[in-house]
Each structure stands twice: as structure tokens, then as C-alpha cells.
Amino acid sequence: VGRDMYQRGTKYPASAGVWGLGLATAADSLAAIQKLVYEDKTITLEELASVLRSNFENHEALRQFLLNQMPKYGNDDDSADLLAKEIGELYCREMLKHKGPHGEFYLPLLASYMGHINAGETTGATPDGRRAGEPVSDAASPAQGRDIKGPTAVLKSATKIDYTLAAGGVALNIKFAANTLMGQKGLKNLRSFLKAYFQNGGQEIQVSVVSRDTLMDAKAHPEQHRNLVVRVAGFNEYFVKLDANLQDEIIARTEH
């Protein structure tokens, strides 16, 4: 009877991947604490902790401030990105130090499938403005909708982390509006965009196109989609800033 790799059935020790998720949530939270508690000293750590324990009850203004006015990973801003780098690399290095009971390696991943949703359900409110129970950020991606400086800034942020340590793999999710990628010019730009990413330390990226469902969701929950941009020559505006009927028009134009 054969034994599988987790029962020492293989010549070489098996390895176990360890999901890494919530990187941006952690980095954004520490960035907010650093600025608000230690630099500006406008709120003490105890006060902030009590606001979080209450899940921002009666503190919506502070929550909005934390969400919209604090540095966020994914915007090519060192004050959040370097924290993401520190946290991500610390976690990877620590994982690589340990071995399982049968000598298995623990391979750190900065990827998590849908794990960020489950993890979010059991995680209390966080200093980045996220409410208790909401998903934490997925894999190595910026937190939901907080990357408002566009896709090049996301890649700049993401490549500050040394991914060679994430031996189990990395996932970075990025979304484009369909018209951005249209035609020969769109494809050429996408190719250049990806090439620049991989030449500068990128490991993995998952590109998807903003769907009709995403836009509908953005209309209903603007807070999670502040990064969606309407791009026309010589013009730009965030989708969530458009009037409802203009949003409907863009939704109608988006293919299923």
C-alpha cells in the first residue's frame, strides 16, 4: 500500500504552503497608527483601540478619515508600502525557519484564494477604516478599492516587496476597464505594463476586466470601488463620483 506525501511516502520531504493574506490591511492599519498616534498625536492608541472594539460606533467621521485620508498600500507611497514590505518579508522569513513534524518545509505564500473573505469574517475592525467582518485584503493586492493612483502605482508598490522569499507563490489582482485594453494599442500597452512589472521584481499577476457586476456593485458600494476610473482622452473621473444616471449609462455599455 502506498503512502502519500503527507505520510512520508516520498523520497524528499513534502512541503506545505501557508496562505498569506491581509497584507494591505495590516500595512494600511500600521500606517494609520504611525501617522495618527505617533506622528500627529491626535489620538492615543487606547482611544483608537476602543473605537475599533466598538466597530466605529458613533465614530463614522474617524472611520471615513481612516479610509480616505490615510496612506494606503498600492499608491506608490512609501509610508504604507514600506510597511507592507516589512510585514510581508518578516512573515516569509519566519515561515522559512520552521519545519513540520515530518521534516516538511513551510512555504510562505502571498496568496490565499478566497481565504481573505473567511479571515475577514472573524477579524474585528481595523485601523485602516475596515469594519469588523468585512473581507481583509486579498493576497498581495491593495485593499479593496484603495489603489486610487492607477495600475502603474499598484505595480510600483507591489514590487517593493522581495517576492523571492514568498517561496509558495504570490498573487496580485488587478482590474482594467474593458476600453483600456481595446484594440492593438490597448494590447500593446498591456504587454508593456506587464513586462515592466516582471522586469522590476514582479512574480505573478492576475489581470481581469471590470465587469458589469463590478460596476453595479460600485454603484451600490462606492466605498469598495474608489479606484475605478473613467478614462477618455484628456479626461478622467472616478466612477464613484459620477451621477447615478451616468453610472447606469456606463454599466449599460459594459458587455456581460
Next chain:
Amino acid sequence: MHAIISSIQRFSINDGPGIRTTVFMKGCPLRCMWCQNPESISPEPQVMCYADISRPRLLTWISETPKLIQRLKAGEYVPPEALNGTSAAFLQSYYRGDVMFVGERKSIEDVMSEIERDRIFFCESGGGVTLSGGEPLAQRRFAPELLRRSKQAGIHTAVDTCGHVEWESIENVLPCTDLFLFDLKHIDPEKHRAYTGVSNDLILDNLRKLSTADAELTVSIPVIPRFNDDEPDVKRLGEFLSTLGHRLSVRLLPYHHFSKSKYKALGMSYPMPEISNREIRTSTERVSGILEGFGLRMEG
């Protein structure tokens, strides 16, 4: 050296070749009825309000609480509990991003370092920086200097201009501009005046001169149904462009009304009538067909 910048947009993919960073400058000599960047018309910093609150009251509040506003602009958290009801409500809108100040005075060094951030993408895609606005060439010292520094840094440069500037302003940037995106809104001087506030004499004159220069030249024509798509007018436009030599290309920019919310946020009324997407599409195809008939090189 400083300029009032309304925004700096990275990953701009419609303002010249490749992946670009577009610098939108505030202040424009034209008042086009269909302006898509109304926040760039006035050279002064402005308040944009997307929240459902009274604009006059908001402006009064801002002018009466200069110290508070200064703290907000510095990114400080001011707890609303310490303020009266109105202030607290406005503060919340500000934190949410529904009230914002547009038009930041930026130094040339700051703008350059923002441009430099996407160098790896410029190199790979053949992109670079585009100066837009508003009218970038109205910044008579800032624009040439920014272009000169970009060029020196090996970055491709483009200028998106309405053309209504003294020729010297264009001449000054010629040595350091790779591409001009030159807007031409109407061939008829009187209709041009009616829809944009100024005659097109200076614009046509500048375009003639520019067409003999070395820089690459794209003439951008907004297609505004009922305003500039009359067949005789478009034919005159085609004739004019075809006398400018064969090096220029023509880019049509179909009208859209996505700026409506920006007008509202600025407390301005939207001056354009309702124009359907069907009408825009038909008109654009017709204008394109007429101009192609003049042997012009059409982009896109």
C-alpha cells in the same frame, strides 16, 4: 517655480503614445460649452463638492474657518465632536472625499518627481509625459521648463493645447516637445467665438506655423453634434487641414457628457443640450468620412 495643478493622472493611455502621465494644469483662455474639464478652466484653486449640501454655506464655512481648513489640507485629523453641527457635517463630507480642493500649487521639482515615478512604464511602452489642462502653455515659464527637464531626463513629451496662446509660447516649447496634440474646435471664426468665447484667428495662425515645425503634430477635433458637424463647415475644415502638408494626423474626440457631475460639484450649470449616443456615433462617422475624403491621416 510653481504652477496650479488640478491633477496628475498616471497610466493615461489616450493622451499620446504608450503609457503616459498627464499633468492637468489649471487656467484656460477658452470657454468651450462642451468643456470636459471644467475644474481646469479657472486658474484659481476651487472647491468641488459631490455631497448633497448647500454650496454657498459650504463656501462660507471654508472662508470663515481658515485655520481649520489649513489643518485639514495638511492631512490632520480634527475630531468633529469638538465642533458645532454644521462644521461636523462638512468635516464628514471632507473625510469621505465628497468635498475636495482642486488646484494645488506645486513646485516643478514635485511635478518632475511624480512624472519620474512611472519611468519604467514609459521606457517599455514608448510613453512619457503629456501636459494638458486647462491650457498648459498659458503657464509661460512653468510649461517650457517642465518639458525641458523631462526631455533632459529622456522622457517623451507631448503638449495638449487649445492653440489660443501667443506664438512665442509655442515657439518656446518647440525644442523640447516631441508631439503636439493641437485642438481645433471649429473652422468658422464666428461660430468658434459663439461656442468657445474667442475667434479662431490666432489658433489657425498658430496651427499653420506649427505645421512647418519638426515636432509631430496631431490635430484633435472634438465632434460635437449640432455644433461643429455641419457638412459645409467640416468640408472647409478638411480643406484647411489638407493645405497644411501631409505630416499631421487627425484625431476625432467624440462628445461625451461624463463631466456633468464635475459641473455640479463646482456649482456650475451644464450648458450643453441632451445629445444621444446614437447621434454622437452617427455624427462622428460622418465627420470622419468627410475628412478622410481630403486624404487626411485619421488616427484610431
